[in-house]
Amino acid sequence: xxxxxxxxxxxxxxxxxxxxxxxxxxxxxxxxxxVLIAVIVLPESFQKSTGEFAAFQTxxxxxxxxxxxxxxxxxxxxxxxxxxVVFALLFVSIPFLDRNPKRCxxxxxxxxxxxxxCLLMVIFLGLxxxxx
Numbered sequence: 845x846x847x848x849x850x851x852x853x854x855x856x857x858x859x860x861x862x863x864x865x866x867x868x869x870x871x872x873x874x875x876x877x878x879v880l881i882a883v884i885v886l887p888e889s890f891q892k893s894t895g896e897f898a899a900f901q902t903x904x905x906x907x908x909x910x911x912x913x914x915x916x917x918x919x920x921x922x923x924x925x926x927x928x929v930v931f932a933l934l935f936v937s938i939p940f941l942d943r944n945p946k947r948c949x950x951x952x953x954x955x956x957x958x959x960x961x962c963l964l965m966v967i968f969l970g971l972x973x974x975x976x
Contacts, residue, residue, distance in 0.1 A: 868939055879907055910969035 849857060904912045911928070918924040944952050949959065 864939060882907075904973070906970070906974075909973040910966045913969040913973035916973070 914927065915924050918927060938955060938958075942952065942955055944955075946952065949956050
């Protein structure tokens with residue numbers, strides 16, 4: 845096991861629990877706020893009906909397209925909810941599962957590939973639903 849304390853002063857070393865969890869929480873709230881501001885600034889697009897008595901059809905908002913496509917692919921509601929819960933639990937538990945002393949994400953190949961895979965999945969599922 846590598847001793848990450850070598851060559852660092854006592855001020856450079858900080859505990860994981862209050863400091864790192866606070867940073868992750870603030871980053872999560874920042875990203876959620878950015879999405880909410882984007883939703884307020886860029887309102888939902890509606891498909892207007894051509895006839896007077898035609899049904900009013902809406903598309904899901906852009907930030908929910910990937911989840912809507914996933915619900916379309918997974919026919920069972922129990923399986924869909926289970927997939928969302930597992931994904932959320934894995935997302936929350938990543939800081940606890942990572943035992944690599946390096947802080948840069950580029951130096952953690954497993955977690956970096958998971959982040960890239962999740963981003964590609966969200967983009968791919970969103971494009972699939974958008975183009976339908």
